[in-house]
Amino acid sequence: xxxxxxxxxxxxxxxxxxxxxxxxxxxxxxxxxxxxxxxxxxxxxxxxxxxxxxxxxxxxxxxxxxxxxxxxxxxxxxxxxxxxxxxxxxxxxxxxxxxxxxxxxxxxxxxxxxxxxxxxxxxxxxxxxxxxxxxxxxxxxxxxxxxxxxxxxxxxxxxxxxxxxxxxxxxxxxxxxxxxxxxxxxxxxxxxxxxxxxxxxxxxxxxxxxxxxxxxxxxxx
Amino acid sequence: xxxxxxxxxxxxxxxxxxxxxxxxxxxxxxxxxxxxxxxxxxxxxxxxxxxxxxxxxxxxxxxxxxxxxxxxxxxxxxxxxxxxxxxxxxxxxxxxxxxxxxxxxxxxxxxxxxxxxxxxxxxxxxxxxxxxxxxxxxxxxxxxxxxxxxxxxxxxxxxxxxxxxxxxxxxxxxxxxxxxxxxxxxxxxxxxxxxxxxxxxxxxxxxxxxxxxxxxxxxxxxxxxxxxxxxxxxxxxxxxxxxxxxxxxxxxxxxxxxxxxxxxxxxxxxxxxxxxxxxxxxxxxxxxxxxxxxxxxxxxxxxxxxxxxxxxxxxxxxxxxxxxxxxxxxxxxxxxxxxxxxxxxxxxxxxxxxxxxxxxxxxxxxxxxxxxxxxxxxxxxxxxxxxxxxxxxxxxxxxxxxxxxxxxxxxxxxxxxxxxxxxxxxxxxxxxxxxxxxxxxxxxxxxxxxxxxxxxxxxxxxxxxxxxxxxxxxxxxxxxxxxxxxxxxxxxxxxxxxxxxxxxxxxxxxxxxxxxxxxxxxxxxxxxxxxxxxxxxxxxxxxxxxxxxxxxxxxxxxxxxxxxxxxxxxxxxxxxxxxxxxxxxxxxxxxxxxxxxxxxxxxxxxxxxxxxxxxxxxxxxxxxxxxxxxxxxxxxxxxxxxxxxxxxxxxxxxxxxxxxxxxxxxxxxxxxxxxxxxxxxxxxxxxxxxxxxxxxxxxxxxxxxxxxxxxxxxxxxxxxxxxxxxxxxxxxx
Numbered sequence: 001x002x003x004x005x006x007x008x009x010x011x012x013x014x015x016x017x018x019x020x021x022x023x024x025x026x027x028x029x030x031x032x033x034x035x036x037x038x039x040x041x042x043x044x045x046x047x048x049x050x051x052x053x054x055x056x057x058x059x060x061x062x063x064x065x066x067x068x069x070x071x072x073x074x075x076x077x078x079x080x081x082x083x084x085x086x087x088x089x090x091x092x093x094x095x096x097x098x099x100x101x102x103x104x105x106x107x108x109x110x111x112x113x114x115x116x117x118x119x120x121x122x123x124x125x126x127x128x129x130x131x132x133x134x135x136x137x138x139x140x141x142x143x144x145x146x147x148x149x150x151x152x153x154x155x156x157x158x159x160x161x162x163x164x165x166x167x168x169x170x171x172x173x174x175x176x177x178x179x180x181x182x183x184x185x186x187x188x189x190x191x192x193x194x195x196x197x198x199x200x201x202x203x204x205x206x207x208x209x210x211x212x213x214x215x216x217x218x219x220x221x
Numbered sequence: 222x223x224x225x226x227x228x229x230x231x232x233x234x235x236x237x238x239x240x241x242x243x244x245x246x247x248x249x250x251x252x253x254x255x256x257x258x259x260x261x262x263x264x265x266x267x268x269x270x271x272x273x274x275x276x277x278x279x280x281x282x283x284x285x286x287x288x289x290x291x292x293x294x295x296x297x298x299x300x301x302x303x304x305x306x307x308x309x310x311x312x313x314x315x316x317x318x319x320x321x322x323x324x325x326x327x328x329x330x331x332x333x334x335x336x337x338x339x340x341x342x343x344x345x346x347x348x349x350x351x352x353x354x355x356x357x358x359x360x361x362x363x364x365x366x367x368x369x370x371x372x373x374x375x376x377x378x379x380x381x382x383x384x385x386x387x388x389x390x391x392x393x394x395x396x397x398x399x400x401x402x403x404x405x406x407x408x409x410x411x412x413x414x415x416x417x418x419x420x421x422x423x424x425x426x427x428x429x430x431x432x433x434x435x436x437x438x439x440x441x442x443x444x445x446x447x448x449x450x451x452x453x454x455x456x457x458x459x460x461x462x463x464x465x466x467x468x469x470x471x472x473x474x475x476x477x478x479x480x481x482x483x484x485x486x487x488x489x490x491x492x493x494x495x496x497x498x499x500x501x502x503x504x505x506x507x508x509x510x511x512x513x514x515x516x517x518x519x520x521x522x523x524x525x526x527x528x529x530x531x532x533x534x535x536x537x538x539x540x541x542x543x544x545x546x547x548x549x550x551x552x553x554x555x556x557x558x559x560x561x562x563x564x565x566x567x568x569x570x571x572x573x574x575x576x577x578x579x580x581x582x583x584x585x586x587x588x589x590x591x592x593x594x595x596x597x598x599x600x601x602x603x604x605x606x607x608x609x610x611x612x613x614x615x616x617x618x619x620x621x622x623x624x625x626x627x628x629x630x631x632x633x634x635x636x637x638x639x640x641x642x643x644x645x646x647x648x649x650x651x652x653x654x655x656x657x658x659x660x661x662x663x664x665x666x667x668x669x670x671x672x673x674x675x676x677x678x679x680x681x682x683x684x685x686x687x688x689x690x691x692x693x694x695x696x697x698x699x700x701x702x703x704x705x706x707x708x709x710x711x712x713x714x715x716x717x718x719x720x721x722x723x724x725x726x727x728x729x730x731x732x733x734x735x736x737x738x739x740x741x742x743x744x745x746x747x748x749x750x751x752x753x754x755x756x757x758x759x760x761x762x763x764x765x766x767x768x769x770x771x772x773x774x775x776x777x778x779x780x781x782x783x784x785x786x787x788x789x790x791x792x793x794x795x796x797x798x799x800x801x802x803x804x805x806x807x808x809x810x811x812x813x814x815x816x817x818x819x820x821x822x823x824x825x826x827x828x829x830x831x832x833x834x835x836x837x838x839x840x841x842x843x844x845x846x847x848x849x850x851x852x853x854x855x856x857x858x859x860x861x862x863x864x865x866x867x868x869x870x871x872x873x874x875x876x877x878x879x880x881x882x883x884x885x886x887x888x889x890x891x892x893x894x895x896x897x898x899x900x901x902x903x904x905x906x907x908x909x910x911x912x913x914x915x916x917x918x919x920x921x922x923x924x925x926x927x928x929x930x931x932x933x934x935x936x937x938x939x940x941x942x943x944x945x946x947x948x949x950x951x952x953x954x
Binding site: 009010011012013015016019020023049050051053054055056109110111112113139141143195197198199200201 | 363366370371372373454455456457459460547548630631632633634635636637638639640641642644653655
């Protein structure tokens with residue numbers, strides 16, 4: 001199992017993802033610096049959370065224009081698996097690998113607490129290690145987690161089962177339809193606001209990675 | 222000609238002219254003014270601070286010897302921690318003031334070679350009914366959130382108080398802890414002549430000019446102070462952290478220092494003076510963001526996110542490459558010279574040529590004052606009214622200082638780093654440090670109590686240290702070391718200086734009693750304005766080690782049917798408690814006193830009981846006494862009630878007195894005898910209070926019965942802070 005973890009200046013959760021997948025679960029992981037133009041041979045690419053480029057302009061806007069993202073687009077086209085977490089989700093939306101955008105929290109402030117997240121019936125075969133209806137207790141921490149898309153797109157997302165996670169309760173972020181994570185039409189690119197790499201005190205975090213990796217390894221994808 | 226904005230005394234000016242045998246030029250005057258400011262020189266506090274215990278071999282870098290103290294934690298690892306205040310900037314511009322306070326303390330830790338692991342904050346503002354105080358708090362929290370979250374260092378705890386005396390002088394004290402492999406601990410003194418002085422980080426601009434002098438004066442309501450406030454860029458800050466850590470790993474670094482107070486000049490002068498050498502700077506090589514900067518402005522600018530490295534000339538290339546990768550400037554700005562001089566060139570002119578030791582240490586230190594201090598208790602005494610216990614507990618829980626701090630800490634990313642074992646809201650925060658194979662657990666707490674230090678700074682400071690250590694024991698940790706931030710008024714006022722002196726005496730006594738070294742600290746004087754001054758407010762940061770993960774204990778009740786007991790006895794004095802101060806508006810009284818023998822016995826009994834796996838929760842009795850402690854045990858855990866029996870005459874005193882050395886514990890009833898035996902051996906009084914369970918907290922005695930539903934307790938406690946803000950919005954609209 002080979003995982004690529006993308007690093008932008010300002011990424012802050014890169015080391016946490018690295019520790020969990022290598023130290024806790026024994027996978028091989030490489031850091032991929034934003035200016036490299038090579039991301040082949042990875043079973044999974046993770047775009048970790050943080051404040052890439054200090055959220056300059058909009059969260060994820062600058063990162064979306066970096067060389068590695070052009071490579072990641074190609075990787076996605078070929079069906080490569082990509083998981084964006086928090087700022088990673090924002091970047092995937094900014095470079096249109098995922099529909100919609102993430103706006104500033106309705107509450108107007110950064111929020112950090114644990115949140116219950118429900119797994120929806122979704123078309124991401126890549127997430128099917130999670131049973132529909134499962135409830136995960138995960139950490140959330142963001143200033144711009146208000147998912148938003150136009151009515152039409154939202155309807156489309158619901159119909160095509162592209163909503164992967166929903167918050168069990170309406171959060172201060174004001175995310176539309178309580179959306180916490182979505183996937184692309186093909187199902188190989190997933191973005192989520194909660195942080196599954198925060199495993200200390202969140203046992204569902206470790207289960208998430210463990211099952212994800214088992215699934216990838218067993219070649220079910 | 223001496224410029225008008227130079228803040229040096231007549232004596233100091235004469236001393237300078239005499240030592241130089243000439244009058245300094247304008248740039249040189251500015252340097253003396255900044256480096257001899259209280260903020261940089263510690264000239265009023267240094268002699269007093271000498272009495273603090275600095276520790277033995279386990280303290281690898283002692284207080285005053287580096288940018289922050291370093292403690293060995295075994296396995297080839299060491300921890301570095303320190304506290305710093307940003308009170309003056311936060312009074313003028315609370316968002317940037319607090320944000321750059323966080324940035325500054327991060328770089329002090331970084332300068333020791335350590336990766337920052339966590340942050341904590343101690344905040345004090347005026348009463349939250351005041352719009353100014355609300356603005357201070359919300360902007361400070363936003364500032365800390367802005368900086369801390371963005372650099373990816375979790376803010377795992379802290380403390381907050383709202384009192385009238387902080388209305389015009391709010392306090393922001395930030396603590397940072399970092400971890401470093403012992404072989405990578407960095408030095409802060411130059412070594413050999415010819416070594417390059419390399420500037421790494423953001424460009425130098427006009428921000429924070431004369432910040433050191435500004436922080437060394439009484440605050441005045443004056444817009445022009447705004448230019449003394451630094452502006453932080455956490456994105457650059459994060460890049461600087463990563464770049465420096467790479468440089469430490471990959472380059473042969475002689476010394477490194479953060480450019481903090483008094484900027485480039487202070488950093489370079491200190492580096493050189495500590496190594497008994499001189500330094501030469503070429504100011505035109507300094508990366509600047511404003512073409513019009515004058516030589517003294519380049520030297521003294523407090524622009525953020527900048528470090529100075531001293532390296533061999535052949536290492537410079539590597540530093541440049543790493544810095545560039547992180548989007549930072551890296552330039553040779555000077556070199557180490559053999560002459561004991563601080564020299565600076567600007568456009569080929571030698572604009573500064575000063576004896577370096579004199580520049581860094583030439584000021585006179587204030588001597589200890591040998592006068593007896595009289596605590597406030599002798600001022601006057603009011604008759605206290607009797608309390609309605611039911612209403613009092615609800616009122617106490619809704620005081621912003623006691624209420625849940627969720628509104629604050631949920632704006633901080635307290636989980637990034639995946640190291641937060643116990644989240645904010647317990648007696649102390651707990652983090653996991655991962656080494657190559659092993660894990661170690663550390664606990665940290667911050668405590669201050671202006672009210673008690675106002676009554677008696679000597680006893681009050683001891684209470685604080687005792688409480689910090691007790692908090693650590695309650696989560697299962699043995700205290701390792703202390704840092705502190707001493708927030709006081711104008712030291713030129715004899716009463717204020719005596720308060721400071723008494724407080725340091727108390728700190729020294731307490732740390733010696735507990736045998737814990739003080740490894741770092743900060744002094745903030747001049748927390749006064751024309752509207753008055755603050756209570757003497759020393760704030761203690763204490764870090765302890767938890768031997769095994771299973772020992773991590775929290776304050777909340779865990780299971781219905783568990784027994785509840787109070788270790789340390791009923792306590793005594795109710796008068797002059799925080800409760801009386803807040804609800805009865807007392808202005809004087811007698812500060813409780815720590816009896817160290819008892820305190821140490823209670824702490825060791827709690828720790829032993831935890832390590833033997835006998836207890837499920839432990840919570841220190843502090844502000845609001847036993848009643849508030851019990852309520853918090855109900856509110857912070859599984860939201861369980863409790864039934865308590867108190868067979869004492871004076872129920873008010875039992876419930877609300879704030880005597881130290883007391884801890885509420887809960888445990889499986891089968892361990893009762895073992896716990897009693899353990900307490901007996903340590904000579905610790907233990908009183909069985911009742912049991913966990915139900916949906917309310919019930920307290921009965923032969924004459925009284927009180928009942929509070931957990932829901933009722935939680936409303937005021939949860940809502941106090943958010944409600945202060947919604948109330949504020951109504952008033953404003």
